Amino acid sequence: MITDQEEISRRLNIKGYRLTKQRLAVLKVLQSTKSHPDANWIYEKVRKEIPQVSLGTIYRTLGILKEAGLLRELNYASSLSHYDANTENHAHVVCTNCGRIDDLPLSLPHKLEVQASKATDFLIADHRLEFYGLCPHCCPSSAD
Amino acid sequence: MITDQEEISRRLNIKGYRLTKQRLAVLKVLQSTKSHPDANWIYEKVRKEIPQVSLGTIYRTLGILKEAGLLRELNYASSLSHYDANTENHAHVVCTNCGRIDDLPLSLPHKLEVQASKATDFLIADHRLEFYGLCPHCCPSSAD
DNA sequence: TATAATATTAGTAACGATTATCATTATGGT
DNA sequence: ACCATAATGATAATCGTTACTAATATTATA
Ligand SMILES: [Mn+2]
Ligand SMILES: [Mn+2]
Ligand SMILES: [Zn+2]
Ligand SMILES: [Zn+2]
Numbered sequence: 453m454i455t456d457q458e459e460i461s462r463r464l465n466i467k468g469y470r471l472t473k474q475r476l477a478v479l480k481v482l483q484s485t486k487s488h489p490d491a492n493w494i495y496e497k498v499r500k501e502i503p504q505v506s507l508g509t510i511y512r513t514l515g516i517l518k519e520a521g522l523l524r525e526l527n528y529a530s531s532l533s534h535y536d537a538n539t540e541n542h543a544h545v546v547c548t549n550c551g552r553i554d555d556l557p558l559s560l561p562h563k564l565e566v567q568a569s570k571a572t573d574f575l576i577a578d579h580r581l582e583f584y585g586l587c588p589h590c591c592p593s594s595a596d
Numbered sequence: 597m598i599t600d601q602e603e604i605s606r607r608l609n610i611k612g613y614r615l616t617k618q619r620l621a622v623l624k625v626l627q628s629t630k631s632h633p634d635a636n637w638i639y640e641k642v643r644k645e646i647p648q649v650s651l652g653t654i655y656r657t658l659g660i661l662k663e664a665g666l667l668r669e670l671n672y673a674s675s676l677s678h679y680d681a682n683t684e685n686h687a688h689v690v691c692t693n694c695g696r697i698d699d700l701p702l703s704l705p706h707k708l709e710v711q712a713s714k715a716t717d718f719l720i721a722d723h724r725l726e727f728y729g730l731c732p733h734c735c736p737s738s739a740d
Numbered sequence: 741t742a743t744a745a746t747a748t749t750a751g752t753a754a755c756g757a758t759t760a761t762c763a764t765t766a767t768g769g770t
Numbered sequence: 771a772c773c774a775t776a777a778t779g780a781t782a783a784t785c786g787t788t789a790c791t792a793a794t795a796t797t798a799t800a
Binding site: 470472490491492507508511512515532533 | 785786787788789795796797
């Protein structure tokens with residue numbers, strides 16, 4: 453998670469973008485949660501600080517921050533996108549019932565990345581590892 | 597890939613669905629390709645056999661076949677869903693430039709599944725492993 | 741500091757993939 | 771054949787996301 457404002461600005465500048473208060477606000481909001489929120493959730497939070505901000509700006513900003521490598525976009529079957537300020541490679545668990553997304557302190561062994569590179573003629577740059585199941589609240593056999 | 601018609605019918609019946617010619621046609625089309633197509637591609641193919649079929653039926657059918665475990669739905673950042681008749685757990689490589697999706701003959705080590713189960717209180721049922729990069733056609737350094 | 745060039749924004753309209761609705765048709769069981 | 775129910779085709783509606791545009795802010799230049 454990149455929190456240094458100079459570094460944030462630098463990363464945006466590389467791609468030809470400026471650091472505006474809207475962009476910083478979006479990133480701060482995303483960095484303040486562990487919940488992998490969607491664009492609308494971020495919009496509602498940013499509005500508290502910048503009431504006249506528009507949802508279009510949120511989407512535009514999320515795209516730009518992603519391009520600058522300051523966040524990641526996650527999306528799941530037939531649903532909307534979720535965003536994650538943690539740009540380190542890490543796995544997720546997704547509840548197939550309620551949509552809750554948690555981090556998993558787990559990364560793909562380097563060996564597997566190498567194996568993948570060898571098995572294809574694609575030039576691999578990135579990967580995603582996700583587990584699906586039921587969270588404690590949605591698990592029927594649990595008395596939680 | 598489940599090709600036996602009795603088995604297809606059985607799997608649908610378990611979920612309370614019948615095997616209709618539209619449903620069989622959709623599954624056959626999907627099973628005939630390795631390209632992980634989207635709903636519209638499937639629609640165009642099915643139309644050749646059943647000209648009056650509607651796109652709504654394609655979507656409805658894909659949902660039902662998925663529920664019956666006869667196909668998988670894949671989707672990627674801010675894009676439409678793609679479908680895969682191979683329901684075995686296997687990894688994919690996705691070209692971030694042109695969208696091409698290839699299979700990777702690679703599966704997640706069981707050890708990692710166990711590790712994931714231990715690291716969370718979710719009840720894990722499934723997972724997805726994907727690599728992102730550039731296919732040979734989109735790779736600038738390649739003279740292909 | 742004025743001025744010009746450019747980037748960003750808010751507001752809103754448009755888009756497009758997916759879902760829902762509903763009248764009609766097909767299917768399966770008696 | 772009759773009935774109950776499931777599935778279809780046609781079409782309308784939904785909704786997340788993008789595109790457009792005029793106004794505003796920022797940066798570069800003189
Ligand atoms: Mn995360
Ligand atoms: Mn596949
Ligand atoms: Zn849940
Ligand atoms: Zn490509």
